[in-house]
Amino acid sequence: MSSTTGSEARRQRLADTIQNSGDLRSPAWRAAVEVVPREDFLPAGIFQPDNSGKYTVWKPIRPDTPGYLDLVYEDQSWVTQLDGETIPAQAAGPVEGAPTSSSTLPSLVVRMLEELDVEDGMNVLEIGTGTGYSTALLCQRLGSQLVTSIEVDPEVSGRAAAHLKSAGYDPTLIVGDGLEGVPEQRFDRIIATCSVRVIPQAWLSQTAVPGGRILTTLWGWMDASALVSVDFDETGHGQGTVLPGMVSFMPARAHQAPPLPVLPDRAGTSRRTAVTGEVLGDWTARWLAQLAAPTAQRVQYSEAGGRRILMLDRESDSAAWFAEDGDHWTVSQTGTEQIGDRIEDVVERWTAAGSPDQSTFRVSVTPGRQTIVHPTLGSWDLPTL
Numbered sequence: 001m002s003s004t005t006g007s008e009a010r011r012q013r014l015a016d017t018i019q020n021s022g023d024l025r026s027p028a029w030r031a032a033v034e035v036v037p038r039e040d041f042l043p044a045g046i047f048q049p050d051n052s053g054k055y056t057v058w059k060p061i062r063p064d065t066p067g068y069l070d071l072v073y074e075d076q077s078w079v080t081q082l083d084g085e086t087i088p089a090q091a092a093g094p095v096e097g098a099p100t101s102s103s104t105l106p107s108l109v110v111r112m113l114e115e116l117d118v119e120d121g122m123n124v125l126e127i128g129t130g131t132g133y134s135t136a137l138l139c140q141r142l143g144s145q146l147v148t149s150i151e152v153d154p155e156v157s158g159r160a161a162a163h164l165k166s167a168g169y170d171p172t173l174i175v176g177d178g179l180e181g182v183p184e185q186r187f188d189r190i191i192a193t194c195s196v197r198v199i200p201q202a203w204l205s206q207t208a209v210p211g212g213r214i215l216t217t218l219w220g221w222m223d224a225s226a227l228v229s230v231d232f233d234e235t236g237h238g239q240g241t242v243l244p245g246m247v248s249f250m251p252a253r254a255h256q257a258p259p260l261p262v263l264p265d266r267a268g269t270s271r272r273t274a275v276t277g278e279v280l281g282d283w284t285a286r287w288l289a290q291l292a293a294p295t296a297q298r299v300q301y302s303e304a305g306g307r308r309i310l311m312l313d314r315e316s317d318s319a320a321w322f323a324e325d326g327d328h329w330t331v332s333q334t335g336t337e338q339i340g341d342r343i344e345d346v347v348e349r350w351t352a353a354g355s356p357d358q359s360t361f362r363v364s365v366t367p368g369r370q371t372i373v374h375p376t377l378g379s380w381d382l383p384t385l
Contacts, residue, residue, distance in 0.1 A: 007037050010073040014038075014106060017075050023111035032140040033110060039063070039072045040167045041131040042103060044159070045088030046071065046078035057096055060088035077105045080131055081156065099250070101156050103131045104193060108247065113137060115229050115243060116189050116215050122146065125185075125206065127178035127216075128193035128249075132160035132167075139169040147171035148187070150178040152253065179252055181206045188212055195219030195249045197294075198370050198382040199230070210234040217249050218363075218372075218382065221257040222298040222311075224287035225249070226372075228363050238365035242358045242372070246283050255385070257297050263310060266321045268332035273340075275322060275347050276329045277307050284358050285347050291372055291380035292342040296320075311339050349377055 015033040018024040024033065045068075047058035058079060061068060071078075081087055082097030113134070118124060124138055129151035138147045149171055151157035157175045164171065174182065178194065181202040188208050195217040203214055212232045219225035227247040230240030277300075279285050286298070289311070296313040306324030313319065318335025320343065333340035350356070353376055364371045370382040 006069060007039060007073075008034075010069060011035070011037070014073045014075065018107045018110050021075075021107055023107040023114065025114050028141055029110055029113055029137070032137045033106070035140055036133065036136045037167060038103070038106070038133055039069060041133040041136065041160075041163045042072055042078065042080065043163065043166075044080070046080060046103070047082065047088055047091075047099075049079070050094060055096060057094040058082060058091070058099075059094045060091040062088060075105060075107050077108075078103045081153075084153065085155070087159075101130055101153065102250070103133055104249070106133075109134045109137065109193075111245075112191060112193075112215055112227070113141070115227075116191055117213065118142060118189055122188035124148070124189045124191065125182060125187040126150070126191050126193065127181075127203075129157055129160045129173060130193055132163040132169075134193060135160065135171055135173075136164060136167055136169050139164070139171050144170045148174065148182060148185075150174045150176055150182070152177055177254070179203075179254055186212070190214045190216075192216040193249055195225050195251045195255070197221075197251075197255045198385055199365060201367070204232075204236065204238075204365065204367060207232050209236050214238070214240075217247055219248070219251050219255070220287075220290040220294060221296065222286055222290040222293075223248075224283060224290050226287060226358050226361070230363055230365055232365075236367065238363070240363040240365070242361040242363065244357060244359040258314065260297060260299065260312070261314065263299060263301075263312070264319055264334075266308070266323065266332060267319075268321075268334045270323070270325075270330040270332040273322065273329050273331040273344055274351075275331065275344050277309060277322065277324060279347060279351065280309055280322060282355070284355065285350060287358065288346045288350055288377075289343045292346045293320075293337070293339045294380075294383045296339055311343060313337055313339055346377070353377060 045062040079099040079102045081101035084100045123146045126149040129149040135149045179200045186208045209232045227243040230238040232238045295315045296311045299310040309322040311320045316337040318337035320333040320340030331340040362373045373379040
């Protein structure tokens with residue numbers, strides 16, 4: 001393994017931080033964190049956001065910058081690629097762009113690995129290699145021969161391969177569509193570091209049964225998500241839990257929302273509603289709105305009259321506007337799907353039930369149907385893609 005002066009002590013401090021937060025719970029994963037050098041997976045530097053202006057710009061921080069190693073070992077996510085091509089080493093100064101690859105918050109990486117509940121001898125499929133840091137932790141824990149990782153971006157995969165080789169690991173790395181998995185193989189554990197709208201059929205068919213587990217983030221077009229852990233029985237049916245906490249990953253490219261059109265003007269008859277912008281700003285409320293209207297996109301903006309939250313469903317040509325009107329909020333809607341009614345109904349029932357946390361929901365998976373279930377609020381089918 002490679003090493004940098006001071007890295008060992010920083011790795012131990014990072015392990016202490018993650019353990020104190022409760023995300024690191026087992027000696028085996030602590031040992032992995034203490035061994036794997038995160039700096040080996042960020043040799044081209046990182047992008048640091050600058051939100052001081054009208055738009056976010058990204059400041060490149062290179063390894064020769066004083067204090068770089070301290071940044072590497074912060075419990076923080078770092079963007080490593082913009083717009084599918086620009087890496088920090090290529091940027092002469094602050095640049096604009098959309099993040100397309102990152103090194104995830106170490107505490108979240110470790111929390112997910114703990115939730116994966118691996119045992120010696122298990123083989124693991126990782127969807128989304130990224131920098132390779134989480135791949136290296138898996139290799140350190142299980143052995144490289146039991147780890148397979150897929151990355152859709154050839155350049156990201158190539159850099160990860162070099163990082164892993166530098167750190168002394170040799171997992172099976174595949175350039176391809178992670179949503180397709182590895183045909184004709186079965187894995188004891190599948191873990192995704194990208195978000196999906198629904199668990200892909202390929203993952204279901206490639207999960208070992210009984211006893212296989214999939215850990216992934218279910219996401220939707222209103223940008224709310226939930227980390228779920230699903231265990232499978234001998235029939236291939238899965239039951240799982242929604243894990244606590246606000247967890248968000250970049251969505252798989254094939255699951256991303258389509259570009260928004262020119263936004264329609266507000267239409268329909270307005271009526272007063274208890275669903276305010278503050279209510280819809282709650283993570284779980286937004287997630288429930290997303291379950292109620294899974295093909296709608298959420299757009300928030302302001303007009304002279306106040307804040308507006310538009311739920312726009314292009315598939316059914318339906319829309320709903322939640323609008324601030326002085327000291328109260330109104331809702332209006334158009335189209336056949338009555339999006340406003342559906343969102344209002346589920347959010348009001350959730351509020352009346354005491355605003356239960358996401359962790360009170362469960363997941364049910366069969367080959368033809370995936371459902372989010374709550375004991376009192378009901379159930380919602382995830383979209384069929």
